[in-house]
Amino acid sequence: MRRLSAIGLWTLVLGGVMVPQVQAGFFPYAYEVYRLPNGLSAILIPMPGSGLVAYYSVVRTGSRDEWEPHRSGFAHFFEHMMFRGTKKYPGEVYDRLVTEMGASANAYTTDDYTCYYMVAARENLEQVMELESDRFQNLNYDETAFKTEAGAVYGEYRKGRVNPWWVLEEELLNTAFDVHTYKHTTIGFEEDIQLMPTLYEYSLSFFRRYYRPDNVVLLIAGDFDKEGVKSLLNKYYGSWEPGYVPPQIQPEPDQKAERFKEVRYNGRTLPILAIGYKGAAFDPQDKMVAAAYVLGELAFGENSEIYKKLVVREQKVQFIQGDFGFNRDPKLYVIYTMVKKEEDIPYVRDQIDATATKFREELVSEEELEKVKSHMTYGFLMELDTPGHVAGNLAPFVALTGGIEAVDQLLTTIQSLRPEDVREAARRFLQNERRTVILLKGVK
Amino acid sequence: MKARIWLALAIVPVLVLGCARRRGVENMVLLPAHDDPTVSFRFLFQVGSQDDPPGKEGLAALTAALLTEGSTQKRPYEEILDLLYPMAASISEQVDKEVTVFAGRVHKDHLARFYDLFKEVLLEPSFREEDFVRVKTDFLNHIRNTLRYADDEELGKEALYQFIFRGSPYEHLEEGTVAGLESITLDDVREFYRKYYTRDRLVIGLGGGFEAGFPERVCKDFAILPAGTAPRVPAPEPERFEGIHVRIIEKDVPATAISFGFPIEVLRGSRDFYALALATSWLGEHRNSFSHLYQVIREARGLNYGDYAYIEHFPNGGRRQFPPPNVPRRRQIFQIWIRPVPNEARLFAFRAALRELQKLVDQGMTKEQFELTRKFLKGYLLHYAPTTDLRLGYALDDRFYGIDGHYLDNFRRALDELTLEEVNAAIRRHLQYRNIKVVFVTRGAAELKEALISNAPSPISYPTPKPTEVLEEDREIATYPLAVKPENVEIVPVDVVFER
Numbered sequence: 001m002r003r004l005s006a007i008g009l010w011t012l013v014l015g016g017v018m019v020p021q022v023q024a025g026f027f028p029y030a031y032e033v034y035r036l037p038n039g040l041s042a043i044l045i046p047m048p049g050s051g052l053v054a055y056y057s058v059v060r061t062g063s064r065d066e067w068e069p070h071r072s073g074f075a076h077f078f079e080h081m082m083f084r085g086t087k088k089y090p091g092e093v094y095d096r097l098v099t100e101m102g103a104s105a106n107a108y109t110t111d112d113y114t115c116y117y118m119v120a121a122r123e124n125l126e127q128v129m130e131l132e133s134d135r136f137q138n139l140n141y142d143e144t145a146f147k148t149e150a151g152a153v154y155g156e157y158r159k160g161r162v163n164p165w166w167v168l169e170e171e172l173l174n175t176a177f178d179v180h181t182y183k184h185t186t187i188g189f190e191e192d193i194q195l196m197p198t199l200y201e202y203s204l205s206f207f208r209r210y211y212r213p214d215n216v217v218l219l220i221a222g223d224f225d226k227e228g229v230k231s232l233l234n235k236y237y238g239s240w241e242p243g244y245v246p247p248q249i250q251p252e253p254d255q256k257a258e259r260f261k262e263v264r265y266n267g268r269t270l271p272i273l274a275i276g277y278k279g280a281a282f283d284p285q286d287k288m289v290a291a292a293y294v295l296g297e298l299a300f301g302e303n304s305e306i307y308k309k310l311v312v313r314e315q316k317v318q319f320i321q322g323d324f325g326f327n328r329d330p331k332l333y334v335i336y337t338m339v340k341k342e343e344d345i346p347y348v349r350d351q352i353d354a355t356a357t358k359f360r361e362e363l364v365s366e367e368e369l370e371k372v373k374s375h376m377t378y379g380f381l382m383e384l385d386t387p388g389h390v391a392g393n394l395a396p397f398v399a400l401t402g403g404i405e406a407v408d409q410l411l412t413t414i415q416s417l418r419p420e421d422v423r424e425a426a427r428r429f430l431q432n433e434r435r436t437v438i439l440l441k442g443v444k
Numbered sequence: 445m446k447a448r449i450w451l452a453l454a455i456v457p458v459l460v461l462g463c464a465r466r467r468g469v470e471n472m473v474l475l476p477a478h479d480d481p482t483v484s485f486r487f488l489f490q491v492g493s494q495d496d497p498p499g500k501e502g503l504a505a506l507t508a509a510l511l512t513e514g515s516t517q518k519r520p521y522e523e524i525l526d527l528l529y530p531m532a533a534s535i536s537e538q539v540d541k542e543v544t545v546f547a548g549r550v551h552k553d554h555l556a557r558f559y560d561l562f563k564e565v566l567l568e569p570s571f572r573e574e575d576f577v578r579v580k581t582d583f584l585n586h587i588r589n590t591l592r593y594a595d596d597e598e599l600g601k602e603a604l605y606q607f608i609f610r611g612s613p614y615e616h617l618e619e620g621t622v623a624g625l626e627s628i629t630l631d632d633v634r635e636f637y638r639k640y641y642t643r644d645r646l647v648i649g650l651g652g653g654f655e656a657g658f659p660e661r662v663c664k665d666f667a668i669l670p671a672g673t674a675p676r677v678p679a680p681e682p683e684r685f686e687g688i689h690v691r692i693i694e695k696d697v698p699a700t701a702i703s704f705g706f707p708i709e710v711l712r713g714s715r716d717f718y719a720l721a722l723a724t725s726w727l728g729e730h731r732n733s734f735s736h737l738y739q740v741i742r743e744a745r746g747l748n749y750g751d752y753a754y755i756e757h758f759p760n761g762g763r764r765q766f767p768p769p770n771v772p773r774r775r776q777i778f779q780i781w782i783r784p785v786p787n788e789a790r791l792f793a794f795r796a797a798l799r800e801l802q803k804l805v806d807q808g809m810t811k812e813q814f815e816l817t818r819k820f821l822k823g824y825l826l827h828y829a830p831t832t833d834l835r836l837g838y839a840l841d842d843r844f845y846g847i848d849g850h851y852l853d854n855f856r857r858a859l860d861e862l863t864l865e866e867v868n869a870a871i872r873r874h875l876q877y878r879n880i881k882v883v884f885v886t887r888g889a890a891e892l893k894e895a896l897i898s899n900a901p902s903p904i905s906y907p908t909p910k911p912t913e914v915l916e917e918d919r920e921i922a923t924y925p926l927a928v929k930p931e932n933v934e935i936v937p938v939d940v941v942f943e944r
Contacts, residue, residue, distance in 0.1 A: 050830075051826070052826065052827075052830070083733065095733055095734065096816070098734075099734045099816060099819070099820045100816065100819045100820065100823075101823050102819065102820045102821060102822055102823015102824035102825070102826065102827075103823065103824075104765065104766075104824070104827040106731075106765070119827060120823065121823055121826060124823075144908060144909060144910075144911075147746075147907070147908030147909075148743075148744075148745070148746040148908060148910075149746065150746070150908075151745075151746025151747065151906075151907070151908075152742050152746050152748070152749060155699070155742075155746070155747065155748040155749045155783065155784065155785070155786075156749045158698060158699040158784055158786070159596075159597065159699065159701075159748070159749055159783055159784040161698075162593070162594065162595070162596050162697060162699075162784075163594045163595065164593075164594055165594075197907060197908055266696065267589075267592075267593035267594065268588060268589045268592065268593045268939075269589045269590075269593060269594065270585060270589060302525065302529070303525055303526055303529035308522040308525070311578075312520075312521055312522045312525075312578070313522070313574075315574070315577065315578050315581070318581075318582060318585060340581065340585075370530075371526075371529055371530045374530035374531070374532075375529050375530055375531075375532045376532075377532075378530075378531055378532035378533075378551050378553075378554075379532035381481070381551060382481075382482055382532060382549065382551055385480075385482070385830075385831050385832075386830040386831060388827075388830065442589070442593070
């Protein structure tokens with residue numbers, strides 16, 4: 001189990017949504033949604049006694065929103081620029097204040113959203129709110145700082161590209177999508193990253209269009225006084241002008257035929273096979289979305305029959321994993337496996353196909369379905385132990401839907417699933433003509 | 445308000461109990477937290493990769509992995525997976541140089557069933573041939589493919605430990621060497637388990653919402669382990685060396701990963717440790733823009749993604765923000781980690797980092813730097829162990845280091861007491877910049893070697909304009925003297941690293 005975590009990490013880095021495992025009716029904290037007239041929502045989740053507050057600013061813009069030509073990777077690059085400061089708090093002053101608080105502060109970008117977080121002691125909350133609200137409204141950087149940061153982003157790309165999973169994900173998305181912006185990974189195409197230093201003016205327009213209160217949700221979890229926070233929200237965010245301009249993302253046309261690509265990785269690795277089926281847009285009340293998520297676990301998860309057969313009994317593959325996550329637009333439901341011997345690749349592929357066929361034709365047992373529901377319930381519950389974990393686990397749902405209601409809705413939908421729903425999801429999604437197969441091989 | 449933060453950090457008492465002494469299970473560390481809906485297990489055996497017999501490198505790690513990823517006498521591995529799955533629980537192992545930890549966390553609802561499995565996994569392994577082959581193949585793939593090819597940063601850091609601890613039990617990777625793993629037989633594993641999984645080496649760690657009486661039951665169950673007689677490995681003595689020693693791992697890459705450092709004698713718990721930890725935090729706090737090296741190399745010059753410094757082992761730094769518990773060691777190194785830089789900037793980046801280290805050693809910290817770092821750490825340490833499970837991990841480490849009270853509490857207290865003079869004295873006592881070992885993972889090793897031994901200037905150019913003060917400093921960095929002797933540079937092809 002140890003080294004399998006690499007793939008989970010990878011999907012996070014490359015833009016897969018970090019999905020907590022969720023199950024119905026168990027969210028253990030009371031919360032309140034506070035809305036400002038400018039469209040900003042703040043979700044307040046008091047967790048008294050912890051002494052800490054997690055302050056998450058979720059911008060509902062990620063690499064999905066990079067719709068203009070040669071602007072791939074910009075959401076992530078822009079995340080870096082958000083640390084460059086304002087006139088009131090220039091970068092070095094901002095850094096100094098965050099440092100003095102000893103806050104755990106950082107940011108990350110996924111395909112669907114960008115998240116900025118600070119976890120700090122409760123007495124620092126007002127300072128956090130002032131700093132965060134200031135940079136979201138008054139970000140200010142010059143062209144030199146902008147160009148320097150482009151170098152750091154390219155460094156991030158270089159450090160990652162030595163990894164075969166990185167190469168695989170780039171090829172998978174590029175092959176599976178023709179027009180939708182999911183065609184590129186979150187960090188972007190290399191040639192677009194190289195262009196970044198020339199795009200200072202564009203960066204200002206990016207900020208003006210996407211960093212608006214009507215496109216941002218705040219998640220505040222931890223030890224704070226709710227009424228006090230509401231008045232601070234008015235004080236620091238009240239004058240923020242709305243003005244979100246939605247991106248012009250083209251929907252991906254229906255895929256009519258299977259796509260296949262063999263990719264060479266310039267290093268040693270066991271062969272990796274990725275099979276990505278076109279998925280559905282996240283809708284917590286859509287049974288097929290929830291059933292697909294459960295299907296990924298049942299058919300290809302750590303307790304699936306194929307895992308036990310190929311990993312444990314026959315030892316043909318190093319691991320196999322299904323990643324049937326949630327995205328704002330239809331993306332991919334992917335099965336990843338690392339094959340030990342090249343000559344076994346056709347066999348492994350046949351086994352995956354046979355598994356898909358089985359789930360399309362047969363009903364899963366009630367007992368197996370209940371195990372998955374239980375796994376998701378407890379997996380979700382056990383991750384809600386600190387303010388940072390609560391906010392971090394809710395952030396994707398908030399990003400995808402704009403609110404927190406999606407959590408309970410999804411929980412309810414999953415609980416309601418019957419074996420027939422899982423079979424229906426398999427029939428709908430596990431279709432060969434709607435899939436892309438990537439085979440990555442290393443050098444001999 | 446401060447009291448509440450304090451409460452959050454040390455919310456539950458740590459009870460270190462003698463347990464069934466007559467039977468010989470020496471210690472238990474308990475962190476009861478009744479409002480925690482989960483129970484955490486961390487069982488620590490004082491055995492690690494330093495105990496691998498010569499020629500069988502990887503045996504400790506393989507043995508532990510066969511417990512958590514293998515069958516028991518009662519059931520095959522896949523049945524264990526099936527039983528754990530509905531609880532969303534797992535049993536994992538972590539093997540470091542000195543200790544092996546088996547960890548698991550489960551919701552209270554499933555405690556009884558989980559504990560039965562946990563106990564079975566540790567006390568009744570079956571060491572089946574098919575599990576052995578699977579896990580061993582997994583290990584070999586990890587070294588041959590993942591470590592050598594997929595993660596240059598971790599490769600460079602592990603190679604640095606190997607370089608510094610050459611000839612000692614700390615030399616080899618915890619996962620072993622290719623030759624070592626290939627020579628290990630199932631009988632070796634059985635023998636290792638029998639010899640080292642003994643009562644005297646076990647510390648039982650339990651945290652969270654368990655009921656009264658549970659620890660006693662656990663203690664009794666594990667008392668069936670045999671008494672141990674295996675000798676303890678002495679603390680490693682790294683070889684002495686002078687000057688700059690370089691190991692270049694030749695690999696076809698566009699960017700160079702760099703790690704360098706030297707052994708230090710200071711360990712967690714001593715006054716000097718806290719002083720040095722403060723100085724190191726200022727120089728290079730892990731994955732934090734507060735790091736001075738980060739400011740110099742990334743922020744001002746955009747050469748890479750980050751640059752950090754350490755005085756304790758920090759595995760998998762690219763994947764975590766805070767240090768993990770349960771990798772305690774009797775010898776640590778001071779280390780600087782430069783994340784991949786373009787090959788053409790590798791020598792410049794190394795010089796820049798070494799020069800900053802020299803400045804710190806020669807000039808010490810300023811009052812302002814000291815005060816800022818002190819303030820930073822007082823808050824930042826609150827994030828190290830926010831959960832019962834992590835606090836349990838730290839409590840086990842306290843026992844290893846012989847710390848009175850709790851490390852993180854003591855650290856925060858020491859921050860209040862430390863003076864600038866003490867910190868600067870600790871820097872002078874423990875840090876230096878003349879005798880260091882460096883690992884480069886790069887392409888064109890011969891060219892780099894030539895540049896190092898000829899002390900050739902390494903000027904740098906940027907695609908974008910830079911402020912005058914940066915350019916002026918660049919000239920000093922580019923000609924920063926490196927006295928590297930030809931005999932102190934070795935070139936190793938990547939496919940040989942960790943081979944034997």
